[in-house]
Amino acid sequence: MVLPTDYALAVENLTVSFDGFKAVDAVSLYVDKGELRVVIGPNGAGKTTLLDLICGKTRPTSGSIQFLNRELSSMAEQKIVRNGVGRKFQTPSIYPKLTVFENLEVSFPKGRGVWGSLFFSRSEEVKSRILEVAKEIYLDEDLDTEAEILSHGQKQWLEIGMLLIANPQLILLDEPVAGMSVSERKKTAELLRRISQGRSVVVIEHDMNFVREIADKVTVMHQGKVLAEGSMDKVENDEKVIEVYLGH
Ligand SMILES: Nc1ncnc2c1ncn2[C@@H]1O[C@H](COP(=O)(O)OP(=O)(O)O)[C@@H](O)[C@H]1O
Ligand SMILES: [Mg+2]
Incomplete structure (x- = not known):
């Protein structure tokens, strides 16, 4: 039996096996509310698969995933979203022909605001939320811009905004x-620090300078397992980590 924990996200003994190959192998991971966790590790370490398991895209072979004391490991993907988990994949999934405003609008969760609509119109509620999020993602002056002509970095921010619209309590970013410019990276670091306040964020990242800038704690994965965990200073001086990841 897995006991409820005080952590927002508690992954315990999580394993997924593809034809006998364990892409994620007995991983345990605990993330607090308000924490920004970065997951690093060499290619093929199982990082993306770990996020796939948490958001319900892939089903674990064994182990548990508790989020705010709800078990996610057997929950349908859409229900996981409704339970406050937002996932951004590596390739952007914005609607290129729609404007920034419209992209945010279509991402507004349906069926919300039932009570609010008694007092003011739903469209006002949606609009004010869109403006709020557009400001957070540095796109409040580009609301009428078609998504396809945004810069690469702006497209990534828009996609983060499409998650933020629903105010998820856990955000997973791969x-x-x-591909972002230096100035876009800086603004993204600020954005991620800001959105981790009051919720949990798990980010997969390779750029070690960026990791140092944003991470509360770092988890290092290797061959499906957690190799090391702790502050950036701790993991970058860990001999096992240097050997398999940082040393070359
Ligand atoms: N659906 C799948 N079927 C078979 N093997 C997979 C599948 N998904 C991932 N893998 C394998 O699992 C390992 C971990 O992949 P991945 O999680 O993408 O690593 P990372 O994101 O750390 O680079 C890789 O060897 C990959 O080929
Ligand atoms: Mg990956």
Whole structure:
């Protein structure tokens, strides 16, 4: 039996086996509310698969995933979203022909605001939330811009905004700054620090300078397992980590 914990996210003994190959192998991981956790490790370490398991895209072979004391490991993917988990994949999934405003609008969760609609119109509620999020993601002056003409970095921010609209309590991001310019990276670091306040964020990242800038704690994965965990200073001086990841 897995006991409820005080952590927002408690992953315990999580394993997934693809034809006998354990891509994630007995991983345990605990993330607090308000914490920004970064997961690093060499290619093929199982980082993306770990996020796939948490958001319900892939089913674990064994182990548990508790989020705010709800068990996610057998929950349908859409229900996991409704329970406050937002996932951004490596390839952007914005609607290129829609404007920034419209992209945020279509991401507004349906069926919300039932009570609010008694007092003011739903469209006002949606609009004010869109403006709030657009400001957070540095796109409040681009609301009428078609998504396809945004810069690469702005597209990534828009996709983060499409998650934020629903105010998820856990956000999972796979390599959010890949391909971004230096100034976009800086603004993304600020954005991630800001959105981790009051919720939990798990980020997969390779750029060690960026990791140092954003991480509360770092988890290092290797061959499906957790190799090391702790502050950036701790993990970058860990001999096992240097050997398999940082040393080359
Ligand atoms: N659906 C799948 N079927 C078979 N093997 C998979 C599947 N998904 C991932 N893998 C394998 O699991 C390992 C971990 O992959 P991944 O989680 O993408 O690593 P990372 O994101 O750390 O680079 C890789 O060897 C990959 O080929
Ligand atoms: Mg990956």
